[in-house]
Amino acid sequence: MNDWIEIGRIEQIPLRGARCVNTPAGKIAVFRTAENHVYAIENRCPHKGGPLSEGIVHGGSVTCPLHNWVFDLATGEAQGADEGQVRTFAVNVVDGRIFMAAEVMLMAAE
Amino acid sequence: MGGAMKEKLVIIGNGMAPGRALEKLFETDPDRYEVVIFNAEPRVNYDRIMLSPVLSGEKSFDDIVIHGDAWYIKHGITLYKGCKVESIDRVNKTVTSVNGITESYDKLVIATGSVPFIIPVPGANLAGVVTYRDLDDVNTMMLAAKSRGRAVVIGGGLLGLEAAAGLNEQGMDVTVVHVMPTLMERQLDPAAGYLLGESMKARGIKVMTSANTRQILGDKRVTGVEFADGSVIPADLVVMAVGIRPNVALAKSAELAANRGIVVDAQMRTSDPSIYALGECVEVNGATFGLVAPLYDMANVLAAQLCGDDKATFTPVATATRLKVTGVNLYSAGDFAEGEDREEIVLRDASAGVYKRLILKDDRIIGTVLYGDTGDGPWFYDMLKRNVDTREMRDTLIFGQNYQGGAPLDPTAAVAALPDEAEICGCNGVCKSKITGTITAKGLTSLDDVRAHTKASASCGSCTGLVEKLLLLTLGDSYNPSAVQPMCKCTDLGHDEVRRLIVAKELRSIPQLMQELEWKTSCGCAKCRPALNYYMVASWPGEYEDDQQSRFINERVHANIQKDGTYSVVPRMWGGMTTSGELRAIADVVDKFRIPAVKVTGGQRIDMLGVKKEDLPAVWADLNAAGMVSGAAYAKGLRTVKTCVGSDWCRFGTQDSTGLGIKLEKFMWGAWTPAKVKMAVSGCPRNCAEATCKDVGVICVDSGYDIVFAGAAGLDIKGTEALCHADSEDEAIEIIAALTQLYREQGRYLERMYKWLKRVGMESIQAAIVTDREKRRFYYDRFVFSQQFAQVDPWEERVNGKDAHEFAALAEFGVPQAAE
Numbered sequence: 002m003n004d005w006i007e008i009g010r011i012e013q014i015p016l017r018g019a020r021c022v023n024t025p026a027g028k029i030a031v032f033r034t035a036e037n038h039v040y041a042i043e044n045r046c047p048h049k050g051g052p053l054s055e056g057i058v059h060g061g062s063v064t065c066p067l068h069n070w071v072f073d074l075a076t077g078e079a080q081g082a083d084e085g086q087v088r089t090f091a092v093n094v095v096d097g098r099i100f101m102a103a104e105v106m107l108m109a110a111e
Numbered sequence: 112m113g114g115a116m117k118e119k120l121v122i123i124g125n126g127m128a129p130g131r132a133l134e135k136l137f138e139t140d141p142d143r144y145e146v147v148i149f150n151a152e153p154r155v156n157y158d159r160i161m162l163s164p165v166l167s168g169e170k171s172f173d174d175i176v177i178h179g180d181a182w183y184i185k186h187g188i189t190l191y192k193g194c195k196v197e198s199i200d201r202v203n204k205t206v207t208s209v210n211g212i213t214e215s216y217d218k219l220v221i222a223t224g225s226v227p228f229i230i231p232v233p234g235a236n237l238a239g240v241v242t243y244r245d246l247d248d249v250n251t252m253m254l255a256a257k258s259r260g261r262a263v264v265i266g267g268g269l270l271g272l273e274a275a276a277g278l279n280e281q282g283m284d285v286t287v288v289h290v291m292p293t294l295m296e297r298q299l300d301p302a303a304g305y306l307l308g309e310s311m312k313a314r315g316i317k318v319m320t321s322a323n324t325r326q327i328l329g330d331k332r333v334t335g336v337e338f339a340d341g342s343v344i345p346a347d348l349v350v351m352a353v354g355i356r357p358n359v360a361l362a363k364s365a366e367l368a369a370n371r372g373i374v375v376d377a378q379m380r381t382s383d384p385s386i387y388a389l390g391e392c393v394e395v396n397g398a399t400f401g402l403v404a405p406l407y408d409m410a411n412v413l414a415a416q417l418c419g420d421d422k423a424t425f426t427p428v429a430t431a432t433r434l435k436v437t438g439v440n441l442y443s444a445g446d447f448a449e450g451e452d453r454e455e456i457v458l459r460d461a462s463a464g465v466y467k468r469l470i471l472k473d474d475r476i477i478g479t480v481l482y483g484d485t486g487d488g489p490w491f492y493d494m495l496k497r498n499v500d501t502r503e504m505r506d507t508l509i510f511g512q513n514y515q516g517g518a519p520l521d522p523t524a525a526v527a528a529l530p531d532e533a534e535i536c537g538c539n540g541v542c543k544s545k546i547t548g549t550i551t552a553k554g555l556t557s558l559d560d561v562r563a564h565t566k567a568s569a570s571c572g573s574c575t576g577l578v579e580k581l582l583l584l585t586l587g588d589s590y591n592p593s594a595v596q597p598m599c600k601c602t603d604l605g606h607d608e609v610r611r612l613i614v615a616k617e618l619r620s621i622p623q624l625m626q627e628l629e630w631k632t633s634c635g636c637a638k639c640r641p642a643l644n645y646y647m648v649a650s651w652p653g654e655y656e657d658d659q660q661s662r663f664i665n666e667r668v669h670a671n672i673q674k675d676g677t678y679s680v681v682p683r684m685w686g687g688m689t690t691s692g693e694l695r696a697i698a699d700v701v702d703k704f705r706i707p708a709v710k711v712t713g714g715q716r717i718d719m720l721g722v723k724k725e726d727l728p729a730v731w732a733d734l735n736a737a738g739m740v741s742g743a744a745y746a747k748g749l750r751t752v753k754t755c756v757g758s759d760w761c762r763f764g765t766q767d768s769t770g771l772g773i774k775l776e777k778f779m780w781g782a783w784t785p786a787k788v789k790m791a792v793s794g795c796p797r798n799c800a801e802a803t804c805k806d807v808g809v810i811c812v813d814s815g816y817d818i819v820f821a822g823a824a825g826l827d828i829k830g831t832e833a834l835c836h837a838d839s840e841d842e843a844i845e846i847i848a849a850l851t852q853l854y855r856e857q858g859r860y861l862e863r864m865y866k867w868l869k870r871v872g873m874e875s876i877q878a879a880i881v882t883d884r885e886k887r888r889f890y891y892d893r894f895v896f897s898q899q900f901a902q903v904d905p906w907e908e909r910v911n912g913k914d915a916h917e918f919a920a921l922a923e924f925g926v927p928q929a930a931e
Contacts, residue, residue, distance in 0.1 A: 008922040017634060017660040020921035031921055035634040047181050052676045055664040057637040064637030066664040066672055068173075071637070082563040085181035 004103035030054035124222030125150035128390035135414030153193030166277030234327030256281035260347030271352035442488035445478030487511035642860035665745035686772035687715030696737030714751030757794030766811035768794035785858030
């Protein structure tokens with residue numbers, strides 16, 4: 002868990018927006034909230050596979066662009082009446098540089 | 112997980128009854144069992160009683176899913192989809208599926224449902240003969256309906272009529288064939304059956320009663336149906352909807368006691384103590400069941416059993432029936448045969464198409480049939496279930512609950528008078544006290560809240576009025592559905608109030624607005640942000656900087672997201688006209704980027720589907736190079752102006768409709784509007800451009816241009832309304848631009864033009880656009896002003912590097928896998 006890989010700088014992600022990191026295990030969506038918090042979650046809605054990185058970011062949540070499921074970016078849990086969860090990944094921001102745990106990148110595709 | 116210690120519960124069947132039983136089980140004792148489900152159908156649990164609205168096109172399959180995949184995952188259920196169980200080994204306690212999966216069980220539940228009854232006539236196995244039981248049947252019927260051919264529905268009961276109405280909606284020529292003299296004779300008396308038949312005929316469905324099918328004609332495919340009297344009607348599709356019988360084959364092969372259905376006691380136990388059964392496949396005291404309410408009762412009993420509570424027992428009660436055909440109000444419950452010991456009260460109002468009948472025995476209601484006006488159904492049904500003595504109200508009983516106690520009660524008081532256990536939602540078996548209790552306990556304030564927490568009114572919706580009255584009763588004045596509906600959960604203000612304050616308080620950015628108007632969330636939500644962004648764009652043209660992060664993905668990347676995460680790209684073709692050069696450029700783009708699908712749209716454009724997001728800027732660059740700009744097929748803005756060829760080519764054309772369409776589109780493209788705006792110009796009243804179902808349409812006539820607006824041809828179908836006549840092209844353009852500007856300033860975000868008209872009224876619109884020339888000019892000028900900032904091709908901007916971050920990954924590691 003000590004190995005971190007730099008994936009980019011915080012200003013490369015729009016405020017209240019997201020970008021993707023492509024890994025062998027699939028796309029990971031990296032979000033930047035209005036408060037400059039950075040979160041990383043699986044870029045795939047458990048409902049119909051919608052790309053969550055394309056959703057509208059509000060507070061600490063994102064709304065899926067396909068059918069409006071809302072996910073908490075910190076826990077990955079669906080909000081409201083919907084049931085489901087996306088995987089979350091640890092990220093670390095140091096001096097504006099975003100790091101992600103190296104094991105995420107090395108993970109074999111599931 | 113610790114699954115090894117759990118008891119293992121295997122369920123054969125994944126319909127509504129076991130689904131409800133599991134919900135109850137997880138409420139009471141979520142960790143008791145490891146659950147495995149075998150579903151013969153290749154899908155999750157859905158609301159089978161809502162198949163009729165799917166067939167008629169009013170709902171989609173997604174709308175009727177009860178438990179999505181996530182539910183099964185959350186509860187750790189193993190669901191084998193498309194996996195039919197072939198045998199049960201009761202000695203070793205295992206079940207095995209046709210495709211060879213074996214699972215052991217501690218407890219087994221059989222919920223195999225029913226199978227449609229096929230009348231054994233020659234030709235019953237021809238292609239084109241279907242039953243009406245599951246989604247596959249519905250899909251088959253919808254496919255057949257595309258031919259717009261002739262359908263014969265055999266069976267004039269609940270299912271048959273719903274199938275007939277659905278196929279009729281889908282455009283087929285439908286005949287219902289029923290063996291009895293009147294329709295739905297098991298639920299309706301002959302008088303109501305007759306009214307129902309007339310109502311079916313009024314919608315264009317032919318009805319043949321007392322008709323005995325002798326054989327189904329055809330060589331390989333069905334071609335017709337022949338009757339006992341020798342007559343023949345042609346058919347491309349035959350739907351057998353004559354009834355169902357319990358599916359007992361598996362239980363019988365396992366040598367469980369079974370007659371017509373699998374024999375269970377009032378606790379859902381079969382003859383084997385480890386095996387339970389419920390649903391349409393069982394019989395209890397010799398009776399079988401096909402409607403949802405008793406099946407849900409069984410589910411509650413089974414869940415209690417599985418939790419070790421054997422006090423709960425299943426007691427069949429009379430079940431009420433409704434026909435789910437839009438526009439037909441029909442309600443029946445109980446026993447309505449005539450008899451010497453029975454009295455009846457009948458009310459008929461022929462002009463209003465109302466028929467009500469109550470059947471009484473010893474002064475108690477034992478049955479009711481209501482047609483046309485079914486509002487009192489639940490009240491009668493409740494008295495029937497509670498065995499209420501009606502002597503006191505005998506004289507006015509038939510007039511319904513409103514007339515009891517002298518003066519007519521208002522409808523809300525009538526709902527207040529219902530007892531706590533009165534059933535409000537028949538689909539989901541929700542009673543009054545459950546709804547009022549949940550409203551209070553969870554602090555619910557809206558219909559959607561009640562649907563989310565109790566499921567009442569969440570299925571067929573026919574009890575929505577009752578639920579709203581319960582909200583009113585429970586919340587008092589604080590519930591007022593006609594009061595201002597807040598934009599979203601982030602504010603108490605409605606759309607109109609917010610728009611007014613944006614101008615009045617000169618709020619020029621979303622953060623400023625949220626601060627000044629005391630938004631309850633830090634940065635809004637996916638509902639209010641796009642709305643606020645539009646209101647800012649419309650209120651402060653040239654000043655406000657569009658907030659891309661408050662736009663839906665389609666408007667952010669100027670293409671339409673598809674279900675697989677790829678995009679579709681539609682270039683503008685002014686007025687639907689194109690050239691060989693444009694077509695060649697499109698063909699080259701399709702080849703170069705290996706675009707998998709190309710389609711002509713309803714708005715006379717060409718759609719390239721399946722473009723990868725990262726390819727979008729390069730695709731646009733090539734299209735730009737050929738002179739094409741974004742067609743805005745994704746925008747809440749001007750989409751397309753459809754035209755016919757007009758006086759240039761057509762022998763009937765009265766004006767240059769193509770030319771006017773192109774002028775309108777070149778003048779108005781780029782304008783953002785509350786919802787999409789589609790236009791059309793037809794060159795003569797034959798209206799080949801279909802202008803009379805558009806948001807704005809022009810019909811050219813010899814004397815000029817008739818301007819119509821507020822049509823719809825989507826979720827709702829609505830013809831346009833006449834706005835006015837223009838003598839010249841310039842006048843027509845001015846009127847249309849002014850109208851659009853008025854809509855831009857008054858429309859609520861996502862409110863289409865026809866809904867805006869309905870809300871504000873024709874008078875106010877005509878006053879601003881038609882009668883007062885100065886006002887028209889005012890709105891026209893504002894539109895023109897706003898357009899100078901709007902007409903920037905978003906594709907070209909992005910080809911030149913704008914928002915480049917949208918189209919590239921932040922980082923790449925290893926070999927990226929193809930998207931699933």
